[in-house]
Structure formats: C-alpha cells, structure tokens
Amino acid sequence: MTPAARQVGQSVHRPPGDWLLRRVGHSGPIVLAGLACLYLLIPTAETWAGTVPLLVGLLIGLPHGAVDHLVPAWISAPARSLRITVGLLLAYAGTAAATVALFLWAPVPALTGFLILTVLHFGTGDVAYRAERDGQAPVRPVLAVLAHGGPPVVLPIALWPGTVDPLLDAVAPGAASAFAPAGRLIVLCVVLLAVVVTGLRELTARRGADVAALAILVAAFALVPPPLAFGGYFAAWHSARHVARLLRADPANRHHLAAGRLGGPARRFARQAILPTIAALAGLLVLVHVSASPTVGPATAGPSQETPFQLVFAVLAGLTVPHAAVVNRLDARMAARITGPVGRCPIRRAGSGYDPEWGERGRSHHRFALAAAEEMTTVTARNDREECPMPSTTMPMLETYPKSINLDRTKLAATIDALDDCAQACTACADACLSEDMVAELTKCVRTNLDCADICATTARVLSRHTGYDANISRTLLEACVTACKACGDECAAHADKHQHCRICADACRACERACRELLATIA
Ligand SMILES: CC1=C(/C=C/C(C)=C/C=C/C(C)=C/C=O)C(C)(C)CCC1
Ligand SMILES: [Fe+2]
Structure with missing residues (x-):
C-alpha cells in the first residue's frame, strides 16, 4: 500500500x-x-x-x-x-x-x-x-x-x-x-x-x-x-x-x-x-x-558608501525579518495547537461549546487549520490520555468542505457545536422536568425547552449546509435561536436552584445565545 x-x-x-x-x-x-x-x-x-x-x-x-x-x-x-x-x-x-x-x-x-x-x-x-x-x-x-x-x-x-x-x-x-x-x-x-x-x-x-x-x-x-x-x-x-x-x-x-x-x-x-x-x-x-x-554607488562620497552587495543583502534581510515574524507566529500557534493547554481538553468541553480559556490561541489554531483530520488525531490522542469528552467533528467536517464558505469557520463551528449542545440539553431538561414530582410547576419550562431544542437543532442542520448559501435564512434562524435561547435560559435559570438539569440547561442556553450573537455579528 x-x-x-x-x-x-x-x-x-x-x-x-x-x-x-x-x-x-x-x-x-x-x-x-x-x-x-x-x-x-x-x-x-x-x-x-x-x-x-x-x-x-x-x-x-x-x-x-x-x-x-x-x-x-x-x-x-x-x-x-x-x-x-x-x-x-x-x-x-x-x-x-x-x-x-x-x-x-x-x-x-x-x-x-x-x-x-x-x-x-x-x-x-x-x-x-x-x-x-x-x-x-x-x-x-x-x-x-x-x-x-x-x-x-x-x-x-x-x-x-x-x-x-x-x-x-x-x-x-x-x-x-x-x-x-x-x-x-x-x-x-x-x-x-x-x-x-x-x-x-x-x-x-x-x-x-x-x-x-x-x-x-x-x-x-x-x-x-x-x-x-x-x-x-x-x-x-x-x-x-x-x-x-x-x-x-x-x-x-x-x-x-x-x-x-x-x-x-x-x-x-x-x-x-x-x-x-x-x-x-x-x-x-x-x-x-x-x-x-556611479552616481549612488561606492565611488560617490557622502552617505551612499554602501556596496551594491550590502544594499541587496540589506533588502534580503529586510524581506526575511517580516517573513520570519509571520512564520514564527504561525509556528508558535501550530506548536500550541499540537500540545494544547496543559491539563485541558482542547477544542471543546462538555456543555460549554468552545473552551473560552483555549480562547484566542484556539481560534488561531483553527484558522491556521493545518488539517482538520489532524485536529482529530491530536484531540483523540489527548482524550485517550486525559479522559476528555469525544471531540466535535464539526471543524474537521468544515475543513473538508470542497468550496469556500462565506462565514468565519471558527465561529461557525463554535456555533454549530453550541447549538447541538443546547438542543441536547433542552431535550434532556424537558424530559427530566416531566419526571419531577412538581411537574405542574414546570410546564412552561418544558414548553420553552422543546421550542428551543427544535429551533437550535434545525439551525445547526441548516448551518451545516453551505452549498447555495443564503445569508437571509441563516440570519433569520440565528435571530430565532437568540430569542429561544434567551427565553429558555431565563426560564431554566428560574428553577436552577431547585433542579440541577435546569441549571445545566440554562448554562447551555446562555452559551448558545452568545455563540449565535457572535456569528450574527459577522453576517449582519
Ligand atoms: C551573511 C552570511 C551568511 C548568509 C546568511 C543568509 C543569506 C541568510 C538568509 C536567510 C533567509 C533568507 C531566511 C529566510 O527564510 C552565511 C552563509 C550564514 C555565512 C555567514 C555570513
Ligand atoms: Fe523561511
């Protein structure tokens, strides 16, 4: 082979x-x-x-x-x-x-x-x-x-x-x-x-x-x-x-x-x-x-005493310095991407979409995007060692899309992951609410959970399709997500002290709302 x-x-x-x-x-x-x-x-x-x-x-x-x-x-x-x-x-x-x-x-x-x-x-x-x-x-x-x-x-x-x-x-x-x-x-x-x-x-x-x-x-x-x-x-x-x-x-x-x-x-x-x-x-x-x-060469007296070789070398060095700076920065990002922050799961942590502490570095790593599959290799290897949750396939899939994508890939991947997380949390929260003894007090929570789950899941699917991209549809869906996540986040937060599932779901809704707003800002 x-x-x-x-x-x-x-x-x-x-x-x-x-x-x-x-x-x-x-x-x-x-x-x-x-x-x-x-x-x-x-x-x-x-x-x-x-x-x-x-x-x-x-x-x-x-x-x-x-x-x-x-x-x-x-x-x-x-x-x-x-x-x-x-x-x-x-x-x-x-x-x-x-x-x-x-x-x-x-x-x-x-x-x-x-x-x-x-x-x-x-x-x-x-x-x-x-x-x-x-x-x-x-x-x-x-x-x-x-x-x-x-x-x-x-x-x-x-x-x-x-x-x-x-x-x-x-x-x-x-x-x-x-x-x-x-x-x-x-x-x-x-x-x-x-x-x-x-x-x-x-x-x-x-x-x-x-x-x-x-x-x-x-x-x-x-x-x-x-x-x-x-x-x-x-x-x-x-x-x-x-x-x-x-x-x-x-x-x-x-x-x-x-x-x-x-x-x-x-x-x-x-x-x-x-x-x-x-x-x-x-x-x-x-x-x-x-x-x-002869007018500016070495024969001339005054400031232009440099030889042609000196000037050419100076220009070569002048091109090399910014080149080295650009490459060094990318190399540093790559190295950080390969090793990752010590003791953390790179890319994604359960329930919170992208890891904020991975932050700028993580974002840059995605931008540099050596190869999507490598992301998987590195993360999978780290997961084996550190028992991190399974990495998301969203960014690797985006990286394999054959044509250009009209959105910032990093933000897009983060939003799709946040939407999926939110849809899952909302569905599970609604289900948990139905099993609570005080279910009668949670009917509004179940309703907002299910609305939010459906809207987020649909949006995640639409945002995963890039062929014949329509910015109006994406914008409208993201705005609906912001509204649904805000409503569900508020409702769940109201029960967070009594029910752990509501606390987790409120966090997922807030994270998703933030991610949607950030992506919206790039297409508004
Ligand atoms: C002056 C000089 C040298 C040339 C250095 C050069 C030409 C460096 C170029 C670096 C570049 C262009 C890097 C870009 O990636 C040698 C041969 C080390 C010997 C010592 C004197
Ligand atoms: Fe170089």
Missing part, C-alpha cells in the same frame, strides 16, 4: 499530506549528503563553489516566503482576510524598510541581529516541521531550535573564516573583525553542545533518521564551502520543508493531498508564488543596477 493510500484509508487518524512532509523531509539531508560526498570526492569543486551557489540556493528558496500574505486568506472568511492581508502587507513593507535602514545605519549590529534571527528561523522551522510530522512538540524546544538552526549559520562563520570573512565584510563592513575568534569559538561550542544533547535525545527516542539528518547537517556545514552548503540547505532543506507545510495549510489542497496527489497543489503554489517572486527578483535586480551606478 502506498503512503498516500494508507493515509486515505485512515483519513480520520492521519492529516492529509503527512506523506508529503515525510518525503520532503528527506530532500535536505540527501542534497547535503550529496554535496558533502561530491566535495570530498572532487576537491576541485572549490573553484566553482563561490558566491554563485549561494545566490542560486537563495533564488530557488525565494518562493517559500512569497505566499506569506496568502495565509490569512486560507484561514478566515474572505471579507476579513482581505483586510488582514492588506494589514500584513503594510506591516511587511514597514518592517522591511526599517531593517534596510538599520543595515545601512549600523551594519554590524544589524547583521548580528539578522544572523541570530536566521538561526531562530531555521531552528523553529525545523522544530515546527517535526512537530507537524510527528504530531508532538519536542520536550526541550529551545535546545532543538539551537541544534537545528545553529549549524547553517554558526559553522560557516566559525570554521570557514577564509571564505566567510570577505562575505561578512561585504554585507556589513567591519563585521569580520567584530566577530572575534574567541567569540566564534564559544558560539560554536554552544551550538555543538546543543547538537550533541539533541542527538542523544533523538537516539534515546529511537529516531535514527532524525539523528542521521542532524549529523548530515553538521557534517555538510563542516566539510562543504559555506556558499555551496548554505545554498543547498536553503533550497532543499529549509524552503522545501516550509513549502510542504504551506501546501498542507492551504485548505484547497486537502483533497489532492489526501488522495496522494501533489501535481494540483504544486501548480497552485506556483501560481500563488510566481508574481511575488518575480516582483522580489525584479526589485533586487533594479537595486543592484541603481546602487552600482
């Missing part, structure tokens, strides 16, 4: 596309191992291992940051995602401009900060990739981040001063001498220590392939000239893993990935990334041209 077929067969337990994560995960180690072998076998490779491989690697990797602005569109309602996308683009441009200014004003501190950021970005990228692939976050993420993100940056600087120092000075004049040999050695030792501890942890956890990947990473950056190693790493390791995760994050790819097809998602990504990539490339080329011209 192919990995894809296996996945389709157990679609509820495995997220669509984890086969892709596994497959792509091998490309980095294979390329770096190949480069290391090539370099050991053909020492003359050094002659063509100059800046060109670095540029080629960066060019191939460039598209991985080209769709950052689309992520909001994959995870929220179209009307709001446009606003988020525009806001994100403005923040992106602002951060990029500030970074470029910092690079030109204080090149050495700026470069130091950028290199630290690169370590964190690569490290968190790997940790997030692994967490997504394995369905669990590492026990010591900081150490793992350093172990995976450190080698591509620290090893070249510490072990290849002859090659790297001219590069450092080209992008930030004075950096080579500012990075003292003792400092380089100390940072190298810290990174190697992190690698050894992380490697031993992996060994104990019997993750042989991951230990091998880490060993290849270190060996390649120790053996292969930095521009070549870095180029290979950036394209085949960092960017490839990131793109694989992006493909899974795009809800439109779910069916293809679940069926083991990569062609559609790859073409879709190419379409999404092509324009921003061309724009970034064109911008960089114009920059090289302009800054190399």
